[in-house]
Amino acid sequence: MARHRSFLSTMSQIQREAARAQAAQSRARSAQIRAQAQAEAARARAYAAQLRAAAADDREQKRLYAQARSAEVAAMNTELADQISQLERILAAGLRVHPAIQFETLKASPPLPDETHRQWETPEPAPQLGEFLPPEPAGLSKVFGKARHEREVAAGQQAHEDALNTHAGREQQRIAQYTRAQAAYDSQLADLRAAVIRQHADVDAFAAAYRAGDPVAVVNYCELVLAGREYPDSIQPKFKIAHVPESRQAIIEYELPPVDVVPSVKAYRYIKTSDTITETTQPASQIKSLYASLVSQLTLRTVGEVFAADTEGHIGTMVFNGVVDTINPGSGQPMRPCLITLRTTREVFNELDLSRVEPLACLKHLSASVSKSPAELVPVRPVLEFSMVDPRFIAESDALTLLDERPNLLELTPGEFEVLAQNLFTRMGLEAKQTRASRDGGVDCVAYDARPILGGKVVIQAKRYKNTVGVSAVRDLFGTLQNEGASKGILVTTSGYGAASFEFARN
Numbered sequence: 401m402a403r404h405r406s407f408l409s410t411m412s413q414i415q416r417e418a419a420r421a422q423a424a425q426s427r428a429r430s431a432q433i434r435a436q437a438q439a440e441a442a443r444a445r446a447y448a449a450q451l452r453a454a455a456a457d458d459r460e461q462k463r464l465y466a467q468a469r470s471a472e473v474a475a476m477n478t479e480l481a482d483q484i485s486q487l488e489r490i491l492a493a494g495l496r497v498h499p500a501i502q503f504e505t506l507k508a509s510p511p512l513p514d515e516t517h518r519q520w521e522t523p524e525p526a527p528q529l530g531e532f533l534p535p536e537p538a539g540l541s542k543v544f545g546k547a548r549h550e551r552e553v554a555a556g557q558q559a560h561e562d563a564l565n566t567h568a569g570r571e572q573q574r575i576a577q578y579t580r581a582q583a584a585y586d587s588q589l590a591d592l593r594a595a596v597i598r599q600h601a602d603v604d605a606f607a608a609a610y611r612a613g614d615p616v617a618v619v620n621y622c623e624l625v626l627a628g629r630e631y632p633d634s635i636q637p638k639f640k641i642a643h644v645p646e647s648r649q650a651i652i653e654y655e656l657p658p659v660d661v662v663p664s665v666k667a668y669r670y671i672k673t674s675d676t677i678t679e680t681t682q683p684a685s686q687i688k689s690l691y692a693s694l695v696s697q698l699t700l701r702t703v704g705e706v707f708a709a710d711t712e713g714h715i716g717t718m719v720f721n722g723v724v725d726t727i728n729p730g731s732g733q734p735m736r737p738c739l740i741t742l743r744t745t746r747e748v749f750n751e752l753d754l755s756r757v758e759p760l761a762c763l764k765h766l767s768a769s770v771s772k773s774p775a776e777l778v779p780v781r782p783v784l785e786f787s788m789v790d791p792r793f794i795a796e797s798d799a800l801t802l803l804d805e806r807p808n809l810l811e812l813t814p815g816e817f818e819v820l821a822q823n824l825f826t827r828m829g830l831e832a833k834q835t836r837a838s839r840d841g842g843v844d845c846v847a848y849d850a851r852p853i854l855g856g857k858v859v860i861q862a863k864r865y866k867n868t869v870g871v872s873a874v875r876d877l878f879g880t881l882q883n884e885g886a887s888k889g890i891l892v893t894t895s896g897y898g899a900a901s902f903e904f905a906r907n
Contacts, residue, residue, distance in 0.1 A: 473670040486632040491697035499709040503607040507600045513588040517581030527563040532556035618643045625709040648716035653786040656722045659775045662690045688775040696759035719743045719784045737779035742768035809894045817864040818844045821892045856887030863893040871900040
């Protein structure tokens with residue numbers, strides 16, 4: 401019985417141990433599964449965190465990119481607005497600085513030549529004997545090393561002598577280099593000073609010629625004035641100037657910028673969804689308005705600057721023709737339509753307050769002729785062609801003084817009769833100039849009638865005839881009038897005209 405209970409107890413113990421082992425294994429497997437699950441969960445959380453961080457970084461990158469593109473568009477719009485503002489304020493910008501030239505500022509002050517000779521100016525220190533001698537012997541060396549020390553002293557003295565000779569050779573080379581460089585510097589300096597003296601003398605001569613009213617000097621002075629003024633980068637002024645000292649008149653043919661100087665874009669906008677920049681087109685009416693205003697402002701500014709800069713008062717009357725150098729879209733040929741023409745006097749212009757005027761209204765006040773549509777290159781007729789003062793026109797002579805000696809007009813030569821006609825029209829108040837016989841284009845004299853509305857350019861032909869002037873001469877005058885773009889044609893003769901001539905002129 402006892403053995404049976406012991407057996408049962410042993411078996412129960414074995415079963416309990418087996419159960420405990422199995423439970424331990426189960427717990428271990430459960431712990432391992434939990435650990436694996438926790439690790440997987442941790443990895444999942446880490447991956448999710450990485451994804452969130454990447455997504456956040458991607459959103460930040462996209463935000464920064466969109467911000468940069470928006471800033472780019474804002475800068476483009478700011479630049480666009482600045483371009484428009486500059487065009488709208490061309491006249492105001494010209495009033496900030498007085499345009500008169502101070503002749504002293506034209507005198508050059510160039511920098512002195514490089515003083516390369518200075519590098520050889522300081523001599524090299526000579527070698528010192530002490531640098532080559534051995535130190536004095538000490539202790540037993542005074543007794544037993546005396547001979548050796550004397551040999552070393554002798555060797556040092558010889559080395560010092562050699563060094564002195566070498567130093568002397570280098571000094572000779574330095575002195576020679578310094579002498580050559582100094583001579584070259586002095587020569588450059590003398591040439592520079594001579595050039596400066598000549599340039600200053602040229603400026604003084606130019607100033608004196610301008611003050612004396614020399615036509616070439618007056619033109620050069622006006623060109624310097626206009627060339628030295630500041631304009632936006634989109635405007636590069638080009639012009640021709642002529643001066644007639646007898647009438648104190650200046651004529652400016654100014655090459656206006658084309659209409660594309662006005663930006664065709666009104667604004668830029670960034671589209672985030674498509675990552676593109678779009679343009680809003682400037683309305684055609686706005687482009688035409690801005691261009692018309694620009695043409696008006698350039699006219700007033702140029703005339704005002706020349707009048708203001710002419711401190712000696714050589715220019716009393718100014719003619720301004722604003723032209724555009726472009727291509728005819730119909731024929732493909734070059735053309736230079738005149739978009740604005742103005743003739744005014746210093747007295748009238750000085751009454752204006754350019755800081756307060758409205759440009760187009762001001763030009764109307766000055767009786768200027770302005771294109772109905774400058775943007776479309778609709779031309780106007782110049783009040784005075786620039787060719788009126790080109791080289792084909794000759795100096796005036798006075799035939800009126802000859803009338804005491806030549807009372808019979810038929811005794812005058814054809815040239816003298818033409819001069820007489822020119823003088824007569826000048827005395828009548830017109831600005832008349834005789835043309836060269838070889839290049840007159842069928843015109844004996846060109847005059848300008850300053851009267852408003854009724855005035856304008858006048859072409860004059862003189863016929864010293866005994867017999868009646870034929871109708872062909874009247875027809876020729878009409879053709880010349882059209883070719884010259886004049887408003888009137890006058891035929892002066894010592895004879896008379898037939899009925900056919902009067903009929904042609906009437907029609």
